[in-house]
Every structure is written in C-alpha cells, then in structure tokens.
Amino acid sequence: MRTLALVTNSPCVRSGYCCNERPCPFGRSDETRPGHKQPCVYLEGDGPGAYKCGIADWILTQPQWELSPAFGAGCCSTMNSDRRDVLKKLYAEIDAMDREQMARLWRFGTTGSEMFQGEVATYFRKRFEELGGWSMELSKKIGWGGKDEPM
Secondary structure, eight states: OEEETTEEEBOOOOOOHHHHHOOOTTSOBOTTSOSSOOOBTTEESSSTTTOEETTHHHHTTSTTGGGSOOTTTOBOOTTOHHHHHHHHHHHHHHHHOOHHHHHHHHHHOOTTOGGGSHHHHHHHHHHHHHTTOOOHHHHHHHOSSOTTSOO
C-alpha cells in the first residue's frame, strides 16, 4: 500500500475509474463526449481490470510525476464500484485454480501481475496454502522451464 499525500490507497487493479471520470494533468479530455464524464483519451483497454495509461512510460520521465497522477498507486475513492467488481473477478479466478495451476502462476507469472499485489496477493497466498502450498514434489513437477512444460 502506498501513501500519496495524506491519503492511503489500496493497490491498483486497473479499474480505470479515475481516468474515465477526468484526465490527470498529463492527460487530455475526450471532448467529443459531452457531459460530466470526459474520459482521458490516453486510457487504453477494454474494460475494468484491463485498463492502463497509454502514456505512463512518458509520464514517468516527467519532473514531479509522483505528485500527480496517482496511477498505479491504487484507489482511494469510496465511489469506485468497478474496483469491487474487478476484485470479485480476480477472487473467482483464484478459486477456480487448482494447486498446480497456482504454483505455476506463482513461479512463472508476470512481474507486476495484479494476482501478486495487495489484498489479491493475500487472498492468493491464503488459498494456495489451503490447497497444500508448496512441497518438494510439486516444485519438481512444475520445474523451472516455464509455461511450456507439461501440466
């Protein structure tokens, strides 16, 4: 969990909530959409859980980028129902995995995956331990070669 100013945020789940409301100082409004909501034109992805900032790499090169926006810092809005929906979906994905699938994801998963951040990581770890967690046999079975090894 990261503290930005005086607000403690929950880890980001890529809900796109804030960027769909208004762009950050680095972004630009989609002025073709009249009304209260003017999403940022740089918001990429096809829905909550898959959104990302299309200029994030550039923003990270700008002076004082850490002051605004708070992308990646996570959500602090109590009005973000998309976050709750994304978390439910991630928890359901975890519940559907067996022990070996979880071990493979843990060993070969992508760095920065939402499965290994914040409360989702805690849930993942708890569920994996409930299923038996790591053992020498399981570790040997999945190996270190990556996703192409037989399941």
